[in-house]
Amino acid sequence: MGDIHRYLREYYMPHIWCPGCGHGIILGAVLRAIDIAGLDQNNVAVISGIGCASRATGYVDFCTLHTTHGRALPFATGLKMVRPDMKIVVLTGDGDTAAIGGNHLIHAARRNIDITTVVFNNSVYGMTSGQYSPMTPTSRFATTAPYGNLERPFDLCALASAAGATYVARSTAYHVRQLTTYIGRGLAHKGFSFIEAVSQCPTYYGRRNRLGAAPAMLEWQKRNSISIEQAKDMEPAEREDKIVTGEFVNQTVPEYTEVYAQLIGRLGRQGESR
């Protein structure tokens, strides 16, 4: 494994992330996966929305695009359409992808366009200082849920699977080696790959919910994670507070830009034969 520092814009440091934030661990996993995959640095585009997680694009030395809140996937779709040769990675937060960008997520998954999406899920809007997100568990506290969250969170992997994503996996900042493996498989996969990476925001989510500092939150990720196999034998109530890690979907389905290229080829041949 090479040195991931060559993928960092170190001249742009220090970064904005708080001490103990899980986002740096996840970004490290992304860079290791890119390194192991041996991708050509010049041919990788990393695209993000808005949020603490989405600030990752500024720190990495690829073609990087920091877009508008929730919209990384449609920007990525346009780029991938005209540059199908490029490897496109989307880095996004849980608010970015599950709230304002939720519609884009399901449609990118449905098209099965070759984009690898990594969601940094810290169960909160970190950047705007701790409001609840669609990933905040019921009854947890947030600045806009001072009496405890009344809403139910998404199961993001189930959502992506149902929408048609062809590679879907979940891991955590604690299980960084497993996470790196899944991101690597996502990069190698042809089609829409979706990796949910459970992160921690000690500054807002941790403090509000008295979860302790970053080490305690990572401990919590370790203690509460179960595999897909373990989850199968558990009652729904038992599973509620657990993080189910593993690969949910891994299947081969025609990829959108390849299908489009075939159309162009077909029309071109018809033009010649006329």
Place this chain on the structure above:
Amino acid sequence: MSAVPEPTSAATGRSRLLQGNEACAEGAIAAGCRFFAGYPITPSTEIAELMSEMLPRHGGRFIQMEDEIASMAAVIGASLGGAKAMTATSGPGFSLKQENLGFAAFTEIPCVIVDAQRGGPSSGLPTAPAQGDVMQARWGTHGDHPAVAFCPSTVSEVFELTVKAFNTAEALRTPVILLMDEVVAHMREKVALPSPGEVRVVDRPRPSVPPGEYIAYGPPPGAPAGDDAYVPEMADFGTGYRYHVTGLTHGKNGLPIGPGPEAEFLVRRLSRKVEKAAPQLELNRNELVDDAEYLVVSYGGAARSALRAVRLAREMGVAAGLFRPTTIWPFPFQAVASLAAKVKGILVVELNLGQLSLEVERAAAGHCPVQQYGRVGGELMRPSEVLDALLRLTGRKV
């Protein structure tokens, strides 16, 4: 037998009976557009339908996105990949595009946005003409930003101004709006399409230096010292030039910066680069203005009625003239100002309650009275209505 319809081809070099929306699609292909993302909305939908058919035949790509926000985003992504890109919409969709339109202006990504205006506000009158988005085209997205918008009155002008929209977007690295209205979008006229070689096509300035020397938002090599209105060179993603693009206020290397002189410089430079190009962009198709005592200012579909009214007024002995800007943003301020100093009064004719008339008033600066004649019920004003308004301005009894 082919399973797909016969190809339509851009710029065939012969006359055709075309709808405004068709002329727009033909103009886009002729200008080199190779990516379109859109979401159907009346009265712009034909553009998406035609692009879905024509683009793959020209090696380009079409996608129908999940909404207009996504369409605008995809267009910007494609442009960064090196493709000339366009989207088309109408009022409700134009509203949805505004945030990403501002992103394109701030990050200097060339692209073309067609807004075929329909009756508003809200869902309004989907199949009826309006010109209620004139100020939205200028100020629809938040923050200080440059704006370029062209307004065709005829179908051949739709073709011509679509090409000009792409060329301007590329040359200035800025989004350009083709502001049509339902009249022009759906009307059919005979158009003499130029053959492909006759269309002047402009490409964005691409890097003249190797990646190691490239500064994404720096002045182009050879720019004069102190140039505060430059257009930076733009590298396609995936060509060896690695750089950052962000909607946060950014320095010359593309990375985010905080408040201060560099932020001030960036926002001012973007407006200046368009102001500096304004004289080249200006294109006024005037009729009978040289000896005019009364000036009618009108654009787009409304100008068709205005022109007829001006001719009728001449028959009645009123020295009327039509000032018809096809570039409405940047507004042809000087041209209107100098005419205002010569004429006895100006009538602005537009399908709204007074939008471009505000600019005309500013330019006239009290030199002559300025009145506005507008309609907002989804009906194009008749020449006789405009004539009456003109005669009232002259003080004649109607």
